[in-house]
Amino acid sequence: MIVMATTKRIVLHFPKRLADRAIVYHLVKDFDLQFNILKASITPEEEGLMVLELTGKQADYDKGIQYLTETGVRIQSLGQNVLRNEERCTQCGVCITLCPTGAFELERPARRVVFQDEKCLACGLCIKACPPRAMELHF
Amino acid sequence: MAKTVAEINEKIKAGKAVVVTAEEIIEIAREKGTKKAAQEIDVVTTGTFGPMCSSGAYFNIGHSKPKIKLGGGKTYLNDVPAYAAFAAVDLFLGANALPDDDPRNRNHPGEFNYGGGHVIEELVAGKDIRLIATAYGTDCYPRKRLATWINIKDLNEAVLFNMRNAYQNYNVAINGSNKTIYTYLGILKPNLGNANFCSAGQLSPLLNDPYYKTIGIGTKIFLGGGTGLIAWQGTQHDPAGLRTPSGVPKRGAGTLAVIGDLKQMSPKWLVGTSMLGYGVTLTVGVGIPIPILSEEILQYTTVTDADILAPVIDYSDAYPQRKPDILAEVSYAELKSGQIKIQSKKVPTASLSSYPKAVEIANTLKQWILSGQFLLTEPVAPLPGVESGISFKPLNERPIEE
Ligand code: SF4
Ligand code: SF4
Numbered sequence: 398m399i400v401m402a403t404t405k406r407i408v409l410h411f412p413k414r415l416a417d418r419a420i421v422y423h424l425v426k427d428f429d430l431q432f433n434i435l436k437a438s439i440t441p442e443e444e445g446l447m448v449l450e451l452t453g454k455q456a457d458y459d460k461g462i463q464y465l466t467e468t469g470v471r472i473q474s475l476g477q478n479v480l481r482n483e484e485r486c487t488q489c490g491v492c493i494t495l496c497p498t499g500a501f502e503l504e505r506p507a508r509r510v511v512f513q514d515e516k517c518l519a520c521g522l523c524i525k526a527c528p529p530r531a532m533e534l535h536f
Numbered sequence: 537m538a539k540t541v542a543e544i545n546e547k548i549k550a551g552k553a554v555v556v557t558a559e560e561i562i563e564i565a566r567e568k569g570t571k572k573a574a575q576e577i578d579v580v581t582t583g584t585f586g587p588m589c590s591s592g593a594y595f596n597i598g599h600s601k602p603k604i605k606l607g608g609g610k611t612y613l614n615d616v617p618a619y620a621a622f623a624a625v626d627l628f629l630g631a632n633a634l635p636d637d638d639p640r641n642r643n644h645p646g647e648f649n650y651g652g653g654h655v656i657e658e659l660v661a662g663k664d665i666r667l668i669a670t671a672y673g674t675d676c677y678p679r680k681r682l683a684t685w686i687n688i689k690d691l692n693e694a695v696l697f698n699m700r701n702a703y704q705n706y707n708v709a710i711n712g713s714n715k716t717i718y719t720y721l722g723i724l725k726p727n728l729g730n731a732n733f734c735s736a737g738q739l740s741p742l743l744n745d746p747y748y749k750t751i752g753i754g755t756k757i758f759l760g761g762g763t764g765l766i767a768w769q770g771t772q773h774d775p776a777g778l779r780t781p782s783g784v785p786k787r788g789a790g791t792l793a794v795i796g797d798l799k800q801m802s803p804k805w806l807v808g809t810s811m812l813g814y815g816v817t818l819t820v821g822v823g824i825p826i827p828i829l830s831e832e833i834l835q836y837t838t839v840t841d842a843d844i845l846a847p848v849i850d851y852s853d854a855y856p857q858r859k860p861d862i863l864a865e866v867s868y869a870e871l872k873s874g875q876i877k878i879q880s881k882k883v884p885t886a887s888l889s890s891y892p893k894a895v896e897i898a899n900t901l902k903q904w905i906l907s908g909q910f911l912l913t914e915p916v917a918p919l920p921g922v923e924s925g926i927s928f929k930p931l932n933e934r935p936i937e938e
Contacts, residue, residue, distance in 0.1 A: 441716040441725040487585065487807060487819060487890045491722050493874075494730040494886040503874065508891040525647055526723050528587060528809040528888065529819065 404452040406435070407462075408518055410471035411445030420468065421449075428461040429453055438497035440522055446497055448518050478535045479519045481512045485531035492523045492532070538830050541914045544578045548911055555579040555905045557898035558739045558826075558837055565838040574834040579905055579912065582744050583758070583823040583897030584736040586889030587809050589720065590700035590771060591818045592630040593656050593798055596692040597667065599625055604679035609671035613655050613686075620669070624677055628697075629655060631818035645718040645813025653818035654808030656696075659688050660760070661803040694798040696760055696806070700770035702822045704742035704789035705846055708733045708866060708885075710878065713852035718813020722888055724851055728878050731848060731885045736894035737841045737868035741824035742790045744837045746783045747922065748775070750826050752915025757794065758823030758901045761805035763910065764796025766824075769919045774928035783836070786845045786865060788928070790919065794822065805897070823897040825905060827912050841868035848878060858930060 411420070424430045430453035437447045451458060465472060490510050493501045500516040501523075503509070523532045547553040554577050556564060561580050565573045606620040611627055615635040619628040633652035640646050659665055664685040673680045688694050710731045711717050711724035718724075722732045737743070745751045755766045770791025778786040805821030828834045847862040854861045866876045871885045904910035920926045 441723055441729065443716075443726075485807075488892040489586075489890045490887045491732060492886075494725075494732075494884040495723060507895075508872070508887075525645075525810075525812050528722075528811060529807050530649070530810055 402452055403455045403458050404450060405458065406448065406450050408473040408520065409445075409447045409449060409465065410473065410520075411447070412469050413443050413445075415445065415469060420465065420470065423464065424451070424461050428457045428464065430457055430461050436498060436518060440497055440520070441495065446518070446520055473519065478514075479517050479521070479524065480514070480533050480535050482531045482533055485529045486510070486527075487529050487531070489528065492527055495526050496523055539578070539828065541827050541829070541912050544827050545911045547578055548905055548908055551906075551908060553578040553905060555581060555902045557895070557902055558582045558744045559895060559898065561834070561837050562738065562840055565834065570831050570835050570838065574828055574831040577828050577834065579902075580744065580826045580828060580834070580837040581823060581898040581901040581905070582736075582739055582741040582826065583821070583894040583901065584702055584740045584889060585805070585821045585893035585897060586734050586736070586819060587720070587811070587817045588698060588701045588820040589632055589817045591656075591696070591698035591820055592628055592652065593659075593694060593696045594626060594628045595694050597625045597627065597686055598690070598692055600679060600682055600684070602679045603677045604669065604671050604682050605674055605677035606669050606671060606682075609669060611667065611669040613665050613667055614650070614658070615666075615668075616650070616652050616655050631656065632815055634816060641813060647812065648810045648814065648816045651808070651816030653816050656798075656818055657803050657806055657808040659694065660798060660801050660806050662688060688799060691799075695795060696764065696798045696801060697767070697793075697795045698820065699793050700772060700791045701794050701820055702741050702770070702792045702824075703735070704740070704746070704791065705785045705844065706733065706735045706788060707855070708846050708848045708871065708876075709851045709855070710848055710863065710883065711852045712850040712863075717852050718811070719851045720811055720814045720817070721851065722886070723812060728881050728883050731871075731876060731878070731883045732888055733846060733868070733871045733885060734888040735844075735846070735868065736889055736891060737844055737872070738839055739891070739894045739898055741822060742792070743784065743839055743844055745824075745826050745833070746779070746785060746836055746839075748790065748919040749833055749836070750829065750915075751824055752918045754913060754916035755824065756910070756913040757825075758821065758897055758904075759794055759796040759801065760798070760821055761802030762796055762798075762800035764794050766792050766915075766919075767795040768793040769926075772928045773920060773926060775920055775924060776922050776927050780843065780845065782839075782843065784839060784844050787847060792822075792919075821893065821897050823901040825901055825910075825912055841872055844868045846871070848876070
């Protein structure tokens with residue numbers, strides 16, 4: 398029997414109390430999944446944020462995801478896309494220091510705020526933090 | 537070589553006025569010297585675009601048939617309560633008003649997705665607004681309920697009236713506690729994690745005329761994309777506060793109350809704004825022309841970000857508890873570098889006020905003047921200055937014994 402391996406990219410949101418290392422360790426040891434941490438960061442609420450590429454058998458992957466959910470990790474698929482509504486953006490720049498991945502950059506000397514969506518993890522932080530609500534979640 | 541406003545207006549009408557922005561004047565004065573620059577330049581334009589909470593608008597909606605007296609009753613615009621405490625069909629809507637059923641901060645931090653500021657933006661954009669009113673009914677105004685769409689083009693008057701805008705300078709907010717806080721100056725991360733400021737700095741109107749020598753009551757201005765007037769000094773006007781030796785305020789200082797016809801304004805320059813965990817407000821565009829009447833007045837307009845200092849205040853403690861403590865004084869040049877140093881910690885900075893939009897306002901006003909469509913005005917009365925003795929007093933609480 399040939400078992401197809403699956404590779405998926407997911408965004409994990411950890412509550413403060415969980416240590417990311419321990420979780421990744423369980424995924425490897427108990428579910429036989431290979432992982433690749435693409436990005437790890439901490440939000441202002443000190444919630445852990447990690448983008449993970451998981452590879453393994455579909456059944457193991459499903460069990461791994463179930464384990465994560467039960468532990469209190471919120472899982473978000475990377476299929477979500479955060480876009481900027483250019484008309485609503487006032488170029489204030491308050492998102493720059495909030496984005497955990499540095500997806501907003503200030504273009505000097507004009508001080509225009511450039512959004513580099515390739516750096517965006519779709520963590521959703523800027524959506525409620527943007528005063529005119531220019532950042533939008535698309536599915 | 538002193539010029540007068542009337543002389544400058546003659547040049548504007550003849551298409552001969554020289555107009556530059558408060559950003560451009562810095563280089564020009566550096567190259568030519570202030571004396572020559574003052575002879576050549578007639579007007580310096582300023583601009584600012586940031587959230588300004590003490591903003592609002594009043595309307596007269598016209599009489600229904602039969603008539604209703606909204607005053608003393610309850611009125612909602614898109615579910616946001618408007619202040620109905622005047623005659624039959626006059627209303628005032630404040631930028632910070634929230635629908636009665638908004639959860640506010642019950643689930644902290646509240647989202648504050650929609651409120652007075654957003655209604656003002658949609659009204660200005662020409663969208664229909666849902667008006668629901670209840671009244672008590674009188675012999676002359678028998679009606680007790682009203683539910684109707686209204687549109688700005690049908691209103692008798694729609695007037696933006698902001699009791700405090702364009703703060704001369706402003707605090708830099710930081711968080712010294714160990715948890716995230718949500719303020720009107722944005723989200724502040726724990727342990728001095730970030731610092732937010734809110735001023736256009738060298739482009740900001742009152743920083744270019746620090747002693748209110750040309751800007752006064754009656755001055756015609758750019759307001760929300762249309763023209764408006766300075767109606768009065770703004771609330772909390774505090775001209776006598778700390779200043780640098782060259783006169784630049786180091787604290788909030790002066791403010792303006794402004795008024796203008798909402799019908800000619802634009803949603804581009806009046807933007808409904810949501811501050812997470814704090815509330816709703818309105819981001820307002822204000823631009824003020826400064827007539828260069830003398831070398832001294834020109835000198836003031838050459839102020840740069842490096843000359844303007846702002847106090848860094850802990851919004852987890854000093855600000856809410858009304859303590860006088862400040863953590864540091866930093867210049868806008870430092871703030872705009874993206875990083876300041878507080879207690880030997882490097883703190884990333886961000887702005888709530890949009891510099892690119894402030895530049896656009898100053899340039900728009902410059903174009904209006906160059907094209908002859910906007911003439912300057914002489915103030916009808918000065919704003920209270922340093923000598924006025926006016927200061928921003930705290931509340932003297934006197935407990936009421938039951
Ligand atoms: S916070 Fe919003 S409006 Fe401000 S620069 Fe960022 S995306 Fe634009
Ligand atoms: S959703 Fe916003 S805050 Fe989160 S990574 Fe993308 S741009 Fe940054």
